[in-house]
Amino acid sequence: MADLSVKIDKLKLKNPVMTASGTFGYGLEFQDFVPLDQIGGIIVKGTTLKAREGNDYPRMCETAMGMLNCVGLQNKGVDYFVENIYPQVKEIDTNIIVNVSGNSPDTYAETAEKLNQLDHIPAIELNISCPNVKEGGMAFGVTCAGAAEVVKEVRKRYHKTLIVKLSPNVTDIASIARACEDEGADAVSLINTLMGMAIDIEKRQPKLSIRTGGLSGPAVKPVAVRMVYDVAKAVKIPVIGLGGISTAEDAIEFLMAGATAIQIGTANFVDPQVTIKVRDGINKWLDKHSCKSVNEIIGCLR
Amino acid sequence: MNKKYILDLKVVAVEQLNEKNVLLKLSQDAPLPEMLPGQFVEVRVDGSTSTYLRRPISVNFVDKERNELWLMVATIGDGTRKLGQLKVGDTLNCVLPLGNTFTMPTSKEDNILLIGGGVGVAPLLYFGKQIKDFGANVTFLLGARTATDLLELEEFRKYGEVYCTTEDGSEGEKGFVTNHSVLQKGNFTQISTCGPKPMMVAVAKYAHAARIRCEASLENLMACGVGACLCCVEKTTEGNKCACTEGPVFDINRLLW
DSSP: OOBOOEEETTEEESSSEEEOTTSSTTSGGGTTTSOGGGSSEEEEEEEOSSOBOOOOSOOEEEETTEEEEOOOOOBOOHHHIIIIIHHHHTTSSSEEEEEEOOSSHHHHHHHHHHHHTOTTOOEEEEEOOOTTOSSSTHHHHTSHHHHHHHHHHHHHHOOSEEEEEOOSSSSOHHHHHHHHHHTTOSEEEEOOOEEEEOEETTTTEESSTTSEEEEESGGGHHHHHHHHHHHHHHOSSOEEEESSOOSHHHHHHHHHHTOSEEEEOTHHHHOTTHHHHHHHHHHHHHHHTTOSBGGGTTTOOO | OOOOEEEEEEEEEEEEOSSSEEEEEEEOSSOOOOOOTTOEEEEOOTTOSSOOSOEEEEEEEEETTTTEEEEEEEOOSHHHHHHHTOOTTOEEEEEEEESOOOOOOSSTTOEEEEEEEGGGGHHHHHHHHHHHHHTOEEEEEEEESSGGGOOOHHHHHTTSEEEEEETTSSSSEESOGGGOTHHHHOOOSEEEEESOHHHHHHHHHHHHHHTOEEEEEOOOOOSSSSSSSOOSEEEETTEEEETTTTOSEEEGGGBOO
């Protein structure tokens, strides 16, 4: 049994496997399937200052080895999380991390500040990369200045581990990662979904209600691995890799590309137990290759 | 909500119902978990190179004596076509049971009408059996484009009277379910419906006008099936609600139809 533990800033993870925001609910939705305390970290769904209804149906369509979604950050707001969800998840013995979204640097910061007060939420993940909301979201994540502005404002009011989730819908993701690092981000996670579109040719109309959406699933994995590799070379802070991971081998690719931890997203829909299987698979691989710790393979590319 | 399981079930029978629809009968050595009428199963599609997600399929029937779960599959795309090719002895990975349930009668005097269209008839069979077992009266009104699209009629007849409509008049009354003469005759206390949305909207309109309690089982596009992805939402009087966890069965008074 290899040592699977990793560190992201002050966060100690039992293993490098986390769940991606918006694909694992609050964890509770999966408790019949997996022991939640055996997952390295659970990133709960995107939370905003005020409740959001999200976009109209249809919000998803399947594509070759993946899916498009345009959920649009439906959530009941941070106060609802604090009052109703937090009491249900705070005793789970893992890192419960809240994904935070906003439409101005100030709303991001105000939401972050409310979460800063929760003892059992050791980190937040700033979503500056949601492709499915009109204002804010990805708008901040596609320029260095925009990313820096949000991180700077949140950093003033949030004092625990701050992860920034990056958009792949940019020319140079490494420069945006550096901008976040310069403003005090403790880690970056990537990639969020890739902007995409699908058309119903009989109806001659887009398959999604707002026409475009974010692509996820195995189809995006090679793009994600490349971006993780580029960002890991560009920053000193830890990188969390995600995008199409559904097996231990996929996860190991990201670790070798330089990710300290990984997130599993869309694959949770196909196999609700995938997190634990990936963890066990990483362990098996490490044993087989006589590695004593997962840290030996992080960024180990020859 | 009942506990959810991930099970590898064995295909014990495959019946081709017509050109497009296949009935899969599944079982395992251990007793199957309790499943209630209206609930559904997310099945994994193995060996499909173009699809990735599970397919949500409603519980067509549970044969407790034979320990069988029946799923009706309409082979439409690559994923469901792959399911349609399953053979006896193959394994099907299922997440179940998911979603809420149809409303069971509370009195033996209840007179319940189940209206189905196309493959949407599937969940009504198990519900019909449960109503009959309870001791209330059940009537089926099943619609399709043409006679060969009417599915499992012999099965439905075991539990109640069956009336049909076809769009071309090849079986039963010609036209749509909402025009069928049985609606005028029966003194129904509840309608439960499942089928294409335009049909269910028409049924809901009829039920509103006739002041009959009515519920509809939605077939919204879905990814996770457990309330995590928020893709399958339906607009309700209380905002967007997941069809997978708040539904699939909704009282029509909650819907904005």
